[in-house]
Amino acid sequence: MKVLITGIDGYSGWPLALHLLARGHDVAGVDSLVTRKRVKEVGSWSATPIPPLPRRLAAVQEVLGKEIRFYRGDLSDWALVRHVLETERPESIVHLAEQRSAPYSMIDVHHAVATQVENLTGTLHLLFAMKEVVPEAHLVKMGTMGEYGTPNTDIPEGFFETEFRGRKDTLPFPRQAGSWYHWSKVFDSGDVMFASKIFRLRATDVMQGVIYGIRTPEITDDRLLTRFDFDETWGTALNRFIAQAVLGLPLTPYGKGEQKRGFIALEDSMQSLRLAVEHPAQPGEYRVFNQFDAAYSVNELAERVARVAADLGLHPTIDHPPDPRVEAEQHYYNPIHEHLPRLGYQRTRELDDVIREIFHDLIRYRRRLAARQYVLAPTVNWRLPDSRPLLGARNAAGAAPAPAPAEPTGPSSANSVA
Ligand SMILES: NC(=O)c1ccc[n+]([C@@H]2O[C@H](COP(=O)([O-])OP(=O)(O)OC[C@H]3O[C@@H](n4cnc5c(N)ncnc54)[C@H](O)[C@@H]3O)[C@@H](O)[C@H]2O)c1
Numbered sequence: 001m002k003v004l005i006t007g008i009d010g011y012s013g014w015p016l017a018l019h020l021l022a023r024g025h026d027v028a029g030v031d032s033l034v035t036r037k038r039v040k041e042v043g044s045w046s047a048t049p050i051p052p053l054p055r056r057l058a059a060v061q062e063v064l065g066k067e068i069r070f071y072r073g074d075l076s077d078w079a080l081v082r083h084v085l086e087t088e089r090p091e092s093i094v095h096l097a098e099q100r101s102a103p104y105s106m107i108d109v110h111h112a113v114a115t116q117v118e119n120l121t122g123t124l125h126l127l128f129a130m131k132e133v134v135p136e137a138h139l140v141k142m143g144t145m146g147e148y149g150t151p152n153t154d155i156p157e158g159f160f161e162t163e164f165r166g167r168k169d170t171l172p173f174p175r176q177a178g179s180w181y182h183w184s185k186v187f188d189s190g191d192v193m194f195a196s197k198i199f200r201l202r203a204t205d206v207m208q209g210v211i212y213g214i215r216t217p218e219i220t221d222d223r224l225l226t227r228f229d230f231d232e233t234w235g236t237a238l239n240r241f242i243a244q245a246v247l248g249l250p251l252t253p254y255g256k257g258e259q260k261r262g263f264i265a266l267e268d269s270m271q272s273l274r275l276a277v278e279h280p281a282q283p284g285e286y287r288v289f290n291q292f293d294a295a296y297s298v299n300e301l302a303e304r305v306a307r308v309a310a311d312l313g314l315h316p317t318i319d320h321p322p323d324p325r326v327e328a329e330q331h332y333y334n335p336i337h338e339h340l341p342r343l344g345y346q347r348t349r350e351l352d353d354v355i356r357e358i359f360h361d362l363i364r365y366r367r368r369l370a371a372r373q374y375v376l377a378p379t380v381n382w383r384l385p386d387s388r389p390l391l392g393a394r395n396a397a398g399a400a401p402a403p404a405p406a407e408p409t410g411p412s413s414a415n416s417v418a
Contacts, residue, residue: 003277004088005029006075006126007096008068009036009053012142012211012269014226016094018218019270020277021066028069028088030080031097035227035234038104044231044375047243047365048214049409051223059223075122078129085133092277094140095126098188102146102179102325103233103380107387112180119184120191127195138202138280140273141192143185145209145262145292145335149176150328155335158205158288178327179382189288196286203285204276207335209292212238213266213354214361222411226266228361231375238263238301240376242355243369245309245316246362249376255323257299260333262292265349275343290337293347308355312363326382364411371408 003020007013008029017027033053039045051059057068069088073080075097098119099105105115123141130137148155151174160173172193175186189205196203214228229235230243241251264272272291281287296304302318309316323329362369380387 001092001277002026002088002090003028003092003094004084004090005094005096006122007031007098008070009033009056010096011227011229012266013094013096014056015216015219015266016096016270016273017068018060018064018224019216019274021060021064021068022218023274025277028071028084028090030071030073030075030084032072032074034074034099038099038101039229039231039234042104042231042233042375044229044234044372045368045407046227047230047362047368048225048228049365049368049407050225050227055223059221063221063224064218074118075125076118078125081125081129082133085129089134090137091134092138092140092280093126093130094142094273094277095123096142097122098142098184099181101234102181105179105181105184106380106382108385115181116184116187120187123188123191127191127199127201130201131195131199135199135201136283138204138277139192140204140206140276141188143189143205143207144182145207145290146179146182147175147177147186147189147207148173148335149178150260150331150333151176152332155290157290157336157339158207178325193286196281196284200284202281202283203287204281205286205288206273206276207288207290208269209262209264209290210236210238211266211269212236212263212351212358213349214358216267216270228358230369231372232378233375233380237298238305238355239358241302241305242358242362244376245305245314246359246366247369247373248314248316249373250317250319251302251305252319252321252376253298253302254321254325254378256329257302257320258297258330259327260295260297260331262290262295262335262337263351264292265347265351265354267349268293268345268347271348272340272345275340275345279343287339289339290335291340292335292337294351295333295335296351304352305355308352308359311356312359321378324378324381367408
C-alpha cells in the first residue's frame with residue numbers, strides 16, 4: 001500500500017516508516033524537523049544521537065535496501081500539503097506531525113497559541129487536500145488518550161450510549177483534556193469527525209496511550225535509532241525516571257504519584273498503526289481506537305524502574321516533588337480497548353523487558369544524559385501564566401546551566417554506569 005507519514009522524522013514516525021517498509025509497503029514522508037528545533041529551544045537533545053535526515057534516509061537505503069521519498073515542509077503551508085498529496089497520491093495517510101508536548105504548550109500564551117494554531121491548521125489542510133486530491137484515501141490520525149482526561153467512569157472507544165430525559169442516543173464520549181496541547185487534539189478530533197461526515201472521508205482517530213521504548217526489530221543499526229527525549233518538556237515520566245536512574249539521581253513522580261495513564265510499547269504501537277492502515281475505515285466512517293495495553297500509575301512506573309535498576313547495580317531512591325501540573329493525583333481509570341484486538345492486535349512486549357532495553361541504550365549514551373542533566377527538573381508550571389523565565393535556570397543551585405559542551409554522537413567510551 002502507498003502510505004504517507006506526516007511527522008516521519010519523529011519518535012514514532014521514524015520506526016513506523018521502517019516497520020511499514022519491512023512489510024512491503026511503499027513509504028513517503030513529510031516533516032518540518034520542528035521537533036529537533038524545539039527540543040534545542042528548551043536546552044535539551046535526544047539521548048540517542050539522531051543523524052541529519054539525509055543521512056538517516058541514506059542509512060535506510062544501505063541497511064534495508066529501501067527508499068523513502070521525503071518532503072521537507074510544514075503542514076501549515078497549504079501549497080505544500082496539496083503538492084505532496086498530488087505527487088504521492090497515497091492510499092493511506094498516517095498523520096503524526098503535530099506539536100506533541102503538553103508542558104511545551106503550557107509555557108506561555110505564545111506556546112499555547114502555536115500549539116493549537118499549528119495542530120489544527122495542519123489537520124484541516126490535510127482534510128481539505130484529501131477531499132480535493134485523494135478522497136478515497138484513509139486518514140489514520142494520531143490523537144491521544146489524554147483527550148478523555150480521567151473521568152470517574154469507564155472510558156469507551158470514542159462513543160457511548162446515553163439516555164437523558166427518556167431519550168437515547170449514541171454520542172461522542174465527553175473530552176476533558178488537561179493541557180492546551182491535549183485540547184488541540186480534542187478540537188482535531190471534532191474536525192476529523194465532521195470532515196468524514198461532510199466529505200465522506202475514511203478516518204481512524206487513534207487515542208494513543210503513552211508510548212515507551214527505544215527499539216523495534218527494524219532498528220538494527222545505530223544510524224536507524226529513533227529519538228529518545230528525557231527532559232521535563234519532551235520526555236515522558238518513564239523516560240525521565242530511567243535517565244535519572246542512570247545518572248544516579250532520585251526518581252521523581254510528581255505529587256502523590258497515583259496519576260494513571262494507558263501505556264503501549266513502541267513496537268506494539270507500530271503494529272497497531274499498521275493494522276489500522278491495512279484495515280481502512282469505510283467511506284464516511286469515523287472510527288476511534290483506544291490504543292494502549294495497560295494502565296500504570298506514575299508510582300508504579302518509578303517502582304518498576306527502580307527494580308530493573310537494582311538488577312543492574314543501580315539503587316535509585318524515589319522522591320515526590322510537588323506536582324507542577326493541574327491534575328487529579330488519585331483517580332479512577334478504566335478505558336476500554338477492544339477494537340484493535342478484533343483486527344488481530346496482540347501485545348508482544350512487556351514493560352519490564354522494555355525498561356531493561358532502554359537502560360542498556362541509555363547507559364551507552366550516558367555522556368549525552370550527563371551533559372544535559374539540568375533539563376530533568378520541572379520548571380513549566382500549569383498554574384503560572386508564563387513559565388518561560390524558568391527555562392534558563394534549571395540546576396539545583398538555581399544558577400543558569402554552564403554552556404553546553406559539544407554534542408557527543410557516539411556511545412560512551414565505557415559501557416558502565418559509574
Ligand atoms: N509519543 C507518545 O507517547 C504519544 C502519545 C500520544 C499521542 N502522540 C501523538 O503522536 C504523534 C507523534 O508523536 P511523536 O512522539 O512521534 O512526536 P515527535 O515530535 O517526535 O514527532 C512529530 C514529528 O512531526 C514533525 N512536525 C510537527 N509539527 C509539524 C508540522 N506542522 N508540519 C510538519 N512536520 C511537523 C516534527 O518535526 C516531528 O518530527 C503526535 O501527534 C503526538 O501528539 C504521541
